[in-house]
């Protein structure tokens with residue numbers, strides 16, 4: 048983190064430093080180019096007799112004083128004879144030795160940091176650029192860019208063996224061991240650099256205090272960190288909530304519910320007279336993305352809420368049909384019980400969903416278990432029960448004794464049987480529910496419907512139910528939990544099943 052932070056500061060400071068140096072050097076380059084352009088014009092276009100009135104007028108016209116240039120001189124061999132502001136220098140003024148000659152087609156020569164007073168610019172120190180017979184006086188470069196407290200710079204003019212301070216912090220350039228154009232020098236807390244213009248005549252040396260920059264930019268840095276953290280937090284939250292939504296059980300279930308992910312388990316129902324399996328309840332499971340089998344307690348409400356009840360029942364009916372049809376299960380006609388949502392309790396719909404079972408009435412007898420009805424329309428429900436009965440479909444009231452499964456339903460609907468809710472048989476014999484078991488059986492028996500008791504988990508409970516002489520069928524873990532089709536096949540083929548053996552032993 049520290050390294051990244053230090054790298055960021057280095058990068059920020061170096062770009063700012065470079066930008067400042069380039070701004071400075073662009074100004075010196077512009078002056079240099081203006082000088083070349085104007086001096087060339089003077090050499091080419093001034094034709095009058097040197098230092099005559101006409102000559103000066105021509106000089107003034109050509110040298111239109113572009114930005115940064117003030118005074119043009121006629122100075123053959125470095126001796127000024129006249130200038131744009133002075134008709135004649137008598138005696139001529141010698142400009143002295145040139146300091147730097149810029150190689151190239153223009154061959155411009157420079158005299159740097161000279162006293163300009165003798166040529167009429169009183170009190171001024173500046174440079175003189177000469178091309179051919181003409182020269183131009185260049186006033187000092189004022190520092191233009193605003194000072195930054197953490198950045199010191201010096202503008203210098205350089206020759207092979209000397210440098211002249213032009214502005215900024217004196218001695219900075221000289222402090223560089225080996226000042227080359229575009230050198231960088233990083234110490235722990237400082238960054239130094241030298242940049243020069245394309246003529247290598249002007250250079251800017253700079254030295255930045257890294258911690259000074261960090262200090263001056265602390266507010267910006269802090270706000271950037273806070274804003275970035277805030278942005279990252281919002282983004283992460285959005286991604287997380289999208290992922291949560293996408294991978295929530297409900298979304299995943301509804302997205303992946305199809306023929307491949309639906310699974311069927313089978314729980315036997317035995318006839319207490321023969322101790323044989325005469326019916327099988329089909330119970331749905333759903334295969335999650337990691338292949339775990341999910342219990343219906345987790346998804347039945349989701350199916351109901353999503354309005355995909357008929358589609359769901361169709362999926363489980365098709366799956367069960369395929370598995371049950373693979374090999375004959377029994378010589379007798381087996382009753383196959385399905386749970387159907389109350390909203391799908393409609394004759395035509397049920398006949399359509401279970402049409403395959405109805406076409407094989409020689410092997411299966413279809414039974415529908417009516418789970419929780421909310422507000423039941425008795426006449427409509429009765430009509431449906433009758434219509435289904437006409438097609439050989441049996442109906443049972445499921446979970447009797449809980450929720451909406453009331454005695455009125457048993458009395459008013461011509462169902463084939465009533466399944467007692469498993470909570471009665473599963474309760475300990477001395478509990479209220481346990482003690483009510485026989486009373487509830489007696490009450491239902493008055494309606495003349497056959498009785499199936501669910502939740503039979505022990506042999507003792509099975510024998511108790513048998514001893515009442517009123518219960519026709521039992522279902523529960525004491526006989527078998529819901530199993531897959533292969534295990535179901537084994538149970539059906541077993542002539543001496545566990546519940547018979549236990550009954551004999553008792």
Ligand SMILES: Nc1nc2c(ncn2[C@@H]2O[C@H](COP(=O)(O)O[C@H]3[C@@H](O)[C@H](n4cnc5c(=O)[nH]c(N)nc54)O[C@@H]3COP(=O)(O)O)[C@@H](O)[C@H]2O)c(=O)[nH]1
Pocket residue numbers: 314328329330331332342343344347363386387388416418445446466469473501502503504522523524525529
């Ligand atoms: N509309 C549909 N509803 C369905 C379908 N498949 C199942 N369901 C309903 O989900 C509820 C939970 O079913 P499940 O977890 O399969 O539980 C069944 C049995 O395993 C359980 N049972 C049976 N005997 C015992 C027992 O001795 N002990 C014990 N702890 N549990 C036992 O009872 C459930 C069967 O209940 P029921 O349907 O009332 O006969 C359940 O309410 C199903 O209705 C489906 O395809 N469609």
